[in-house]
Amino acid sequence: MAAAMAASCAEILRREFPELDGEMFEYVTGILHNSSADFESVDDLFEAVGELLQDVSRDSKDDEDIRAICQLMYNTLHLDNENSGRDTQVLLDAPIQISKITDSYDSGLDLIPGLLLKRNQNSVVNTKKLEKAEARLKAKQNKKQERDSSKSGSPLVLEEASASQAASKKETRLETSGKNKSYDVRIENFDVSFGERVLLTGADLNLAYGRRYGLVGRNGLGKTTLLKMIASRSLRIPSHISILHVEQEVAGDDTPALQSVLECDTTRESLLKEEKELTAQVNSGRGEGTEGTRLSEIYAALEEIEADKAPARASVILAGLGFSAKMQQQTTKEFSGGWRMRLALARALFARPDLLLLDGKSFLETWEEGKGAVHKTWQSTILVVSHDRNFLNAVATDIIHLHSQRLDSYRGDFENFVKIKEERLKNQQREYEAQQQYREHIQVRLDSVPKPRLKPVDKDSEVIMKFPDGFEKFSPPILQLDEVDFYYEPDHYIFRSLSVSADLDSRICVVGENGAGKSTMLKILMGDLAPVQGIRHAHRNLKIGYFSQHHVDQLDLEISATELLAKKFPGKTEEEYRHQLGCYGVSGELAVRPVASLSGGQKSRVAFAQMTMPCPNFYILDEPTNHLDMETIEALAKALNNFRGGLILVSHDERFIRLVCQELWVCGDGTVKRIDGGFDEYRDILQEQFRKEGFL
Incomplete structure (x- = not known):
């Protein structure tokens, strides 16, 4: 049969x-x-x-x-x-x-x-x-x-990314001959897949040396995967072009911050180590008589690479990223995660790769806090994934839009990209409608007309998010800290005499430099950390929903999103779990795939679905927009504005803050200050501070 x-x-x-x-x-x-x-x-x-x-x-x-x-x-x-x-x-x-x-x-x-x-x-x-x-x-x-x-109970095997690329005989000859001296990157006619899903097909990527490219697109379309394919050289990059991919913060250990940057120059470090060993042998009388010759060679090599100027150059880079002279001598383990990410960026700037691939958040926080002028002196090529409009307008010289399994390039900043894209869509729609009308009226002659049949304009679907209301009126105070002291180590207070309060009408954003205690204060507000002294008061009917900037740690990655909700909130039908996920854009096949195989933005959406399932009446959100695309950030802002309950959030996204928050708390110097003038007043304060410190 x-x-x-x-x-x-x-x-x-x-x-x-x-x-x-x-x-x-x-x-x-x-x-x-x-x-x-x-x-x-x-x-x-x-x-x-x-x-x-x-x-x-x-x-x-x-x-x-x-x-x-x-x-x-x-x-x-x-x-x-x-x-x-x-x-x-x-x-x-x-x-x-x-x-x-x-x-x-x-x-x-x-x-x-x-x-x-x-x-x-x-x-x-x-x-x-x-x-x-x-x-x-x-x-x-x-x-x-x-x-x-x-x-059958066997261990989960995750899908892997792969790339294929049509070979160019001309480029192959140039690479083999060693005559290719250009630092432009041209990757033509390539495909990228993640497991069975095709992310890009027949795509072209052209990066002109010295320009700064912002890579944008919806969550889950393959932006991070594309960067990894470039970094691993799964896509062909000329061998003489050096690449550095910054996606992880520096590990915390006993290495001073300045030294951790200097160690990026492995050639310099190797020469200095050998010089130290040979000098010790000579001084101890254990030498064999040949040390002098080798030391002369080492000194010549160090002079050629200007090794003596390296500490000063590293210090200037660190200062540009906000590290004071004292901080540059602190060990890396003394810094918060945000500062360690700055160290990773400093190492990248010091190493001077020809092509720098950046996680948007690492550069974004530096820029938002007013000390991001380093990008103006960067001579090499930057390709950065970011969903922040202000950042892209300030930094990007070009925008690359990933959509419909292809890459489209636009000259200019993000605002220019939006304008040109809208014009293109309107023109395409007009051409499509004109051809549809032509087909209807001249169908008989259509087969003899050598004109390609146009397809409807490919528009992104609207993102919709909705936070269920768990709202009931009850009298304030709803959530309050009164004269709170807190420290992790007795000789290093994070807060002294901290007093803040919020109610069900609050729309509060907490801002401040990395390490100022923003996340710590959120945990005290939630009751996860107990004050050393002082009182935390929470209304007996308060139900808090918490979104952590490390929300992935709260998810079971080996099961599907549907199974995750069923495990955490048993007793409902599969249809109810899928409906809950669908409210945050995790629908269809995405809902039944292992969470580990989802993109960063899709994992965030699963975390939102999990957080809102019990219908909280108050949300505490720590960097909720980090992995979300621009359309989802807009949808999140709209959902929060429609939510009838209280909100406290930490964010570096200026546009998101302006869309959502009515009150600003500035965290720093062991306390929290309320700014009546909102974000504009805060920015003015920052700029004045940076002028005094010589950053502007």
Whole structure:
């Protein structure tokens, strides 16, 4: 029966694609015969062979035609699976020669990914597309195996990112000859996938040396994955271009901050270490007589790299990032996570890579606190992922928009990008509508007009978030700290005599430099940390929802988002859990994938769904926008404004603060001060302070 069904699909192929050459026919029919169990929907079948069939059709069929043919073949195969083991008769469209077709299956059994089809150089099918199709099918099979393993209790196997790129003979010759001296980065016609999901296809990325590029796009589309593919050189970058990817903060140990930056120069550190060892040998009389010659060579090498100027250069960079002379001598373990991220950035600036890849938050906090002038002196290329408009307007010279599995480049800052993108969308919509009208009125002549058929404008769907109201009126004080002292170590107070209060109408943003105690104060407010002295008061009916900047630590990464909610809030139906996740954009297949496989922004949305499930009446949010795309940040702001309850948040996102907060608390010097003038007054205070310190 299986052979007959597969033969029917083969007949469909022969009828619809008479130009299909022998090797490609064997490949496609081999997939249909051997991988039909992997096709859970027509989308799976279309993904496996649709692009190849489009290629061989030579524009005689569009996507809709190809999908209809795939639907026909899927129905045939699905009928086979449903009726497996039963006596079933199927009426075929025409007589077929099963013996001839099954011969091709015998030669095609090993054509499934892992053993590639031997290529015919004259084949009409693009070899690269064939390889991509094989990779997608292999990923589909691997995922099915992972699901089966997960059900059987085996350890979770996470999907991996991969990249493929069409080779350029010219670039290969230049690289081999060593004549390529350009520091521009040109990556053409490449694909990036994460597991079975295609993130980019046929994309081009051009980075001109010395320009600063902001990479923007919705959560989960592949921005972080793209940076990792570049950093690992999974995408081809000329070998003479050095790359540094800053995504982790510096580890806390006994190394002084200044020394941790100097250690980035491994050549200098190695020479200094050898000099110290040789000098010690000479001074102790244990030398062999050759130390003098080697020391002369070391001194010459140190002079050539200007090693004596390195401490001063490192100190200037650290000062530009807010480190005082005293702080530069403190050990890295004495700094908070935010300051350690600044150290990571300082190391990057000191190392001077040709291409710097940045996590947006690491640079963003520096800029927002007014000490980010370092970017103006940076001579190399920067590619930064960021969702902050103000930051991109201040820093970026170009914007790269990742959407619809492609990259579009725009000259100028973010505001210019928004303006040009809107104009392009309007023009595309006008062209589409004009062609639709043309097709309706001149349908008879349409086939003779050599004009490509336009598709509807690809617009991003609107992001909607809604925080359920757990609201009931009760008298203040709702949440209050009275004369609170707190320290982790007795000789280092974080707060002294701290008194603050909030009610159900509060919209408060807590600001201040890294290490000032913002997150600590939030934990005292929640009751997670007890005051050393003083009183925390909370209303008996207060129900707090907390979002941590380290929210990933609160999630079980090995189960799906649906299972996570069911585990934490048992007793509801799967439909209720999926509805809750859907309120935060985690719907469809995303809701049943392991949380570990989601992007940073998607994990944040899961955390929001988990936080709001019990319907709190007061939210405490610590850096809630860190991993969210711009559209989701806007939706979050709207949801918080519509929420009937209290709010205290910590954020570095100026636009988000302006959209949501009515009151500003400045954390620093062991206390918290309320600023009546809001963010504008706070910015004026910062600028005056930085002028006095010589940063502006």
